[in-house]
Amino acid sequence: MTTTLPAATRIGHVHLKVADLERSLAFWRDILGFEETQRYGDGAVFLSVDGYHHHIALNTWQSAGATPPPPGHTGLFHVALLLPDRAALGTILRRLQEAGWPLTGASDHGVSEALYLDDPDGNGVEIYRDRPQNEWPRDAEGGLAMVTRRLDLDALLADAG
Structure with missing residues (x-):
């Protein structure tokens, strides 16, 4: 089975x-x-x-009319929205900035680039784009070697056009 x-x-x-x-x-x-x-x-x-x-x-x-669950409780960590490319991610970043919507984080994970934020009810939202698999960082044995680095938001906005 x-x-x-x-x-x-x-x-x-x-x-x-x-x-x-x-x-x-x-x-x-x-x-x-x-x-x-x-x-x-x-x-x-x-x-x-x-x-x-x-x-x-x-x-x-x-x-x-409810309130979000308090920190330290179980529930949704985040929902992740996969965008097709870096330009689309930059466009979303621009829209968020224009709306005054705060980010809770922005990371380059080697395999992907991600924006993190909360919706109005405190649900976590990750909006990201994947890099092509041939660009993913690998360790000596060929396994994934994901990282968490600061995402350059200015460069991301520039790539949005």
Whole structure:
């Protein structure tokens, strides 16, 4: 019996409990650029990229008006959004800066470059781009040798065009 998933398996969508749908839409739709595909009553909204039914769902079914969980508790660390290239990552950085949205971090991991931030409900968000696999850092045995270095935000913005 096999215990591995098929190679084509992907994370299909993330469903987040939020306190205020409109506040969350101002972030996920208006700043990041997801498209609203459907509302489900007055308690949920589905968002996507490129016509997919939904990548992100937001709901207030059990969380309307709630506060984020306190530090030190279990829950979502972050949802990661993979962008196609460095220019797209720079464009998102520019949008975040124009909106005055604070980053919690920005790292070069050797295999990828990533921006870290929180959504309005304190859910962690990583927005990143992968480098081509032939550029990934390797150790002497050929294994991955990921790192965490400071990401040059000025250079990233310059590459956005």
